[in-house]
Amino acid sequence: MTDTHEIVTLITGADKGIGFATAEGLGKLGQHVLVGSRNTERGQAAVDKLTAEGIKATLIVLDVTDKDTIKQAVDTINKQFGYLSVLINNAGIALDRHQVPSKLSTDVIRKEYDVNFFGMIDVTQAMLPLLKKDTPAKIINLSSNMGSFGLTTDPNNRLYNVSAVGYQSSKAAVNFFTVDLSKELADEGITVNSVNPGWTATEFGGRPKDAPKIPGMQDIADGARQSIKMASLPREDKTTGTFSEFEGQMPW
Numbered sequence: 001m002t003d004t005h006e007i008v009t010l011i012t013g014a015d016k017g018i019g020f021a022t023a024e025g026l027g028k029l030g031q032h033v034l035v036g037s038r039n040t041e042r043g044q045a046a047v048d049k050l051t052a053e054g055i056k057a058t059l060i061v062l063d064v065t066d067k068d069t070i071k072q073a074v075d076t077i078n079k080q081f082g083y084l085s086v087l088i089n090n091a092g093i094a095l096d097r098h099q100v101p102s103k104l105s106t107d108v109i110r111k112e113y114d115v116n117f118f119g120m121i122d123v124t125q126a127m128l129p130l131l132k133k134d135t136p137a138k139i140i141n142l143s144s145n146m147g148s149f150g151l152t153t154d155p156n157n158r159l160y161n162v163s164a165v166g167y168q169s170s171k172a173a174v175n176f177f178t179v180d181l182s183k184e185l186a187d188e189g190i191t192v193n194s195v196n197p198g199w200t201a202t203e204f205g206g207r208p209k210d211a212p213k214i215p216g217m218q219d220i221a222d223g224a225r226q227s228i229k230m231a232s233l234p235r236e237d238k239t240t241g242t243f244s245e246f247e248g249q250m251p252w
């Protein structure tokens, strides 16, 4: 592989929030970012913004719950690039709205799992052949401190009183996918790691569009730091099977 080898990075849910900031950060580092978006207009607007900043960006229409769009995404990437260097499974939703576990409907929990867990697995499995064409390659899964057993069972931690069993368990499940897949791919030159962005001032984080930040929330650019760091580790870096945030390792 020569020094001019282009790193091609797909980020799901990259039309806004942490995904967009991750695309921006990695694009500025010279990676060609594939902006995953389930909406063509929002995705194209994100690509136009990145392109205006001098970033190499391409729209990939991709709904992680729709296997047809996943297949089309694989075909498009294969045709245009022939390989994928980094996959960042960033798309995620939370619908629990502080409901207690004895009342939260499984209809809600299933919707969360469809995006956060099953969608992430479908995208990863579909992209693996393209990642195997550009080893050493990387898979980064967006998890959450809310999915950490270590933090949420510690009475001294602020997350002890959080109640969002759908979202929390879906992110704990993401971590299990990271652990098991990292072992499976260890000898194939593909690393797999989970990251926690931290509480971030996105709509997801609870901040309505254009509203002031809630105290304690970090800026969106800060929420993207760990994804950017893990996705820009040197190609030969072998870190795998970890769960980390920008400040260091996370308890599972």
Ligand SMILES: NC(=O)c1ccc[n+]([C@@H]2O[C@H](COP(=O)([O-])OP(=O)(O)OC[C@H]3O[C@@H](n4cnc5c(N)ncnc54)[C@H](OP(=O)(O)O)[C@@H]3O)[C@@H](O)[C@H]2O)c1
Residues within 6 Å of the ligand: 012, 013, 014, 015, 016, 017, 018, 019, 037, 038, 039, 042, 062, 063, 064, 065, 089, 090, 091, 092, 093, 115, 119, 142, 143, 144, 145, 196, 197, 198, 199, 200, 201, 202, 203, 204, 205, 223
């Ligand atoms: N913000 C926080 O405080 C925080 C904390 C811990 C972990 N996280 C995690 O960080 C990741 C990014 O969150 P964020 O705060 O940036 O959220 P966000 O601003 O709501 O962005 C989420 C992105 O995911 C996309 N998405 C949702 N469902 C999708 C689907 N079915 N297919 C494809 N894309 C889909 C959204 O697309 P649309 O624009 O079409 O809705 C959007 O682009 C998530 O995995 C989240 O769980 C966030």
